[in-house]
Amino acid sequence: MRFSRAFIPTLKEKPAEAEIPSHTLMIRSGMLRKLGSGIYSYLPLAKKVINHIETIVREELDAIGCQEILMPVLHPRELWEMSGRWAVYGPELMRLTDRHDREFALGPTHEEVITLIAKYDIKSYKKLPINLYQIQTKFRDEIRPRFGVMRSREFIMKDAYSFHKDKKSLQKTYEDMYNAYSRIFARCGLKSVAVEADVGAIGGSSSHEFMVLAETGESEVLHCECGYAATSENAKITALDCNEHDEMIKLEKVYTPERKSVEEVSAFLGVLPKKLIKTIVYKADDNFVAILIRGDREINPVKVANFLQCVNLEFATEDEIAEFTHSTAGFVGPVGKKSIKLYADLNLKFMRNMVTGADEKDHHYKNVHLERDAHIDAWQDFIQAEKGDKCPKCGKAMSSFRGIEVGQVFQLGDKYSTAMEATYDAEDGSAIPYQMGCYGIGITRTMAASIEQFHDKDGIIWPISISPYDVELINLSPSDEDITEFCDNVYELLQDEFIDVLYDDRDEKAGFKFKDADLIGIPIHIIVGKKSFEQEMVEIKIRKTGEKITCAFDDILNRITMLIDKMYDEINKNVT
RNA sequence: CGGGAUGUAGCGCAGCCCGGUAGCGCGCUUCGUUCGGGACGAAGAAGUCGCCGGUUCAAAUCCGGCCAUCCCGACCA
CATH class of the missing domain: 3.30.930.10 (Bira Bifunctional Protein; Domain 2)
Incomplete structure (x- = not known):
């Protein structure tokens, strides 16, 4: 394809709508245009x-x-x-x-x-x-x-x-x-x-x-090095450290003015976040439930929704908490008899002397032991796995x-x-x-x-196997008849060998063409300019490494074929 | 759906606070010079200022409503 006839509307500037490299580069390289939120046209390079x-x-x-x-x-x-x-x-x-x-x-x-x-x-x-x-x-x-x-x-x-x-x-x-x-x-x-x-x-x-x-x-x-891999949402949890042998202490209500979050309560009472129990009230379809997890961990909503077999799972609002739990947002806790179901994370089962909300504004309980002080309807794995957790297969840190x-x-x-x-x-x-x-x-x-996965500050770097073209042929002197005739011949030579070539025959300056070529990211560039032409040489540039090879006229087809084969070999050695 | 922001030429933006002829850069068209990393000069085309309504002699600018887009969160076979 001659670039002069191709529909590749590249942009110099970063589009306002794009945040991540692939989005920015697809728009800048003329691959993609937006029709509406989440709706795109794929232009020739993308297609x-x-x-x-x-x-x-x-x-x-x-x-x-x-x-x-x-x-x-x-x-x-x-x-x-x-x-x-x-x-x-x-x-x-x-x-x-x-x-x-x-x-x-x-x-x-x-x-x-x-x-x-x-x-x-x-x-x-x-x-x-x-x-x-x-x-x-x-x-x-x-x-x-x-x-x-x-x-x-x-x-x-x-x-x-x-x-x-x-x-x-x-x-x-x-x-x-x-x-x-x-x-x-x-x-x-x-x-x-x-x-x-x-x-x-x-x-x-x-x-x-x-x-x-x-x-x-x-x-x-x-x-994990043993081969186990899972998304943090899906990873199974192995038991966290537990203090099941600590001496059990009597339940005590303490005054915690305006301290709601784990950080606030933890700092105010001088206990570690992992000694707190978070009570999270959810609206699961039309039912309200409370999930208890350790204060230093994040809840995994996928696990909660799977356990509850519900379609819509969302946090209860402050008003809903007041109405359905007879408690106060920020101070909800599991102690005593409850009007909604309580489900607790497995790791809390043997934890002793924990801190929870007291269902009363500005108050928490200390020394809570769920088995002793609360009625838990079910124990289940509810938390999100984290880096550093033990591998469920071999027990090493992930x-x-x-x-x-x-x-x-x-x-x-x-x-x-x-x-x-x-x-x-x-x-x-x-x-x-x-x-x-x-x-x-x-x-x-x-x-x-x-x-x-493959881009740099200048643009895209396509793997040869999915690249829009195999080779970009750049004519730096389109006004020079000899050079242009030569480029036309190289273009046809490569195409006759079923090498897909984007031929930049446009009447533009060298820098302009180099910038576009780097942006579009075709893996091999053949650069034909006056200096090398006079010595009957062309320059071959590898987009990925920036490496430049000079190549004699009659060796072009051979070199390009070898480079393409080498690139495929690199890829195929990872194909099992 | 909650929070935040933005809609002005194809793209990136200024102008809005303080109402009075719609601007800049890139891109586009024509001509000339240039020609190995996004050149320079000259001339030109291109905008219902997101939409609807209100205030006013007069609205891109002030007020109200709506729509769209983006970001954070919630959510995501």
């Missing part, structure tokens, strides 16, 4: 990257026997009623009504549609297992879209669904998909890790998220890094097939619900994740 990622995805999935299909975006309400998710999915489901007042959803995921297809057309055990996928635009009405395509309301996703006669078959496909995912991200040139994910209410036996390592990632991943979730694999079991009465006929003629798996990859998010 080429998307195509490359999709090609890798298709190759790897087809190689393990998946088949590509395309399902509708528009889903009738009745379909979502069948699975029960019209009610459960919540406001994130985009809904609309047609001229006949019939209701629809814009598909955020396709378990319902695919299960219906299977229900009618995959009737025999002889057809199982089968694994179908599509690459398509998904819609999710995120509360707060942000970071460009990283969290948008409309995005491109690859979603696959597998159907099995039993769990063993599902497990096998799950492992195949897991391996295919590892290969896909490796082939995209990305450093990724698979981490244990939340199986929660669905209760499947296994789920993993694939995280691309990046400082700006929204997820914190805890990992460290942390940040990551971007680009994919997830999931064993669904028979959740949807049972709900939608989707069964196959087994050998003995009985009708049995399918075992199902589902597997997603955020295509557009993967593109952004690559930029987060």
Whole structure:
């Protein structure tokens, strides 16, 4: 492609709307334009990257026997009623009504549609297992879209669904998909890790998220040298230090004027935060409950919601606390008889001599022992794992890094097939619900994740495997006929060898072209200028390292081919 | 949804407090000079000042309402 004819509207300045590198660079490099909050157009450079990622995805999935299909975006309400998710999915489901007042959803995921297809057309055990996928635009009405395509309301996703006669078959496909995912991200040139994910209410036996390592990632991943890795939300907690052998002291109410927060109470009473118990009142759907956790730890709302099996979980307001707990916000505590359920974190079970709110303004209790002084309705793991916590597998301290979730694999079991009465006929003629798996990859998010992982102050650095072009050919003297004729020839020579070239033939100054080239981030630049031309040489620059190689005219094709091969070798050595 | 901020030319911004002809830089068009890291000069095109209403002789500017966008939080298969 000649740059003079290409639609690559680069910008010199940082757009006001962008915060993180991938967002800023996608706009500046002319890949992306915003239509509304969380809604973007992908311009030619982005579309080429998307195509490359999709090609890798298709190759790897087809190689393990998946088949590509395309399902509708528009889903009738009745379909979502069948699975029960019209009610459960919540406001994130985009809904609309047609001229006949019939209701629809814009598909955020396709378990319902695919299960219906299977229900009618995959009737025999002889057809199982089968694994179908599509690459398509998904819609999710995120509360707060942000970071460009990283969290948008409309995005491109690859979603696959597998159907099995039993769990063993599902497990096998799950492992195949897991391996295919590892290969896909490796082939995209990305450093990724698979981490244990939340199986929660669905209760499947296994789920993993694939995280691309990046400082700006929204997820914190805890990992251990033994190989265990999980997001901080999903990581299991091992028991914290406990003072169960301390002497138990008599309960005592103390005056704590205006001290509400853990920090304030801790400082005022001169006790460590870990000796306090936080009592957090939640509104879970229409019920009010209190969760107790240790003062120095953060609550994990995912664990709370899973435990309570609720759809909406939010903090109770001060007024609601007053009305439903007969207590005072800031001084809520577990001691005595309660009007709402009390659930406590497991780590508090044997803790002695703790400090809690006294359900009375400006008062706390000291020396609380929950087993003695309160009635706890259930003990459960509620806290968020942190860096430094003990690994649940081997007990060593875990460290942390940040990551971007680009994919997830999931064993669904028979959740949807049972709900939608989707069964196959087994050998003995009985009708049995399918075992199902589902597997997603955020295509557009993967593109952004690559930029987060590989960029510098000048711009993007694409891995060769997903780069919009293989080579950028820069003619520094477009007004010079000999040089231009030479460049035209190099352009054609490379294209004849199926090397995808962006040819900067524009009548611009050298610096201008260099800046654009660095910004766009094509991995190899061929620079043709007067000085080197006279010596029958060109300059080859490696975008990633800045390394410059001089190269004789008749060696160009050879050198470029070698460089491209080398770049692919670098990537492929990480493909297992 | 709670808190904060912003909407003025394609992009980045000033002007608003103190009402009176709508500005700057980049980009765009034309011409000339320049030509290896975002050149220079000259000429030019381009804006219902987010929308609606109010106050006023007069509103980008003051007042009210609405909408949109961004940030923090809550939330997030």
